[in-house]
Amino acid sequence: MNRDLQIANWTAVCALADIVPNTGVCALFNGEQVAVFHVDDGASHVYAIGNYDANSGASVISRGLVGNLGERIVVASPIYKHHFDLRTGECIEAPEHSVGSFHARIAEGKVWVGA
Template sequence: MTAHSNWEAVCTVDDLVPESGIAVWTEAGPVAVFYLPHHLPALFAISHTDPFSGANVLARGITGDLKGEPVVASPLYKQHFSLRTGICMEDESVRVKSYPVLLDGDRVRLKVPVSQRRFSAA
């Protein structure tokens, strides 16, 4: 099984909430997309899954800034994750996947890995 990447359209600009995140589903699984209009870049995407709990909650976290780094605080155990790199600010050995984001007209696209293996419907 080999993998490649695809720029997947996941939502529109109208779906975004300023200073917050939304959860989207991709071929790579659940992803949290954050819109920080007063920051450049303004769009970030990381895995929606909190690695400490296994729950899909990171899009519901509170966004902020730690020492100049845009972050989201997990709503469960309050660890902060860099929106740029996915690294946990309290434990750098833990990270979530981060995804490149681009704005294509009014569509938000993420570069996500896609499996070349096709599953047949039963």
């Protein structure tokens, strides 16, 4: 295993192949639901944010549509369509309902999430 993955306390949450490009999945990380997204713009990138959408009161962010608003890569929550920045977790329409963001990376064919 890659040494820096062990040092940083990263957790493998799924195989990269388990996530269809430009979609998300829900994973359990440290007892919390995390929405993990695989964005492919010619190169694969992964992002992880909280899965709970306070605007709707449901854990559905991982089921949202991935896109962009200007330079921001976002996911639109499937219920009220609020946009969440995949890098920061900020809810663009209602910043008071922003979610946490997590470090995410691809290594050894897996998606790793770190606090």
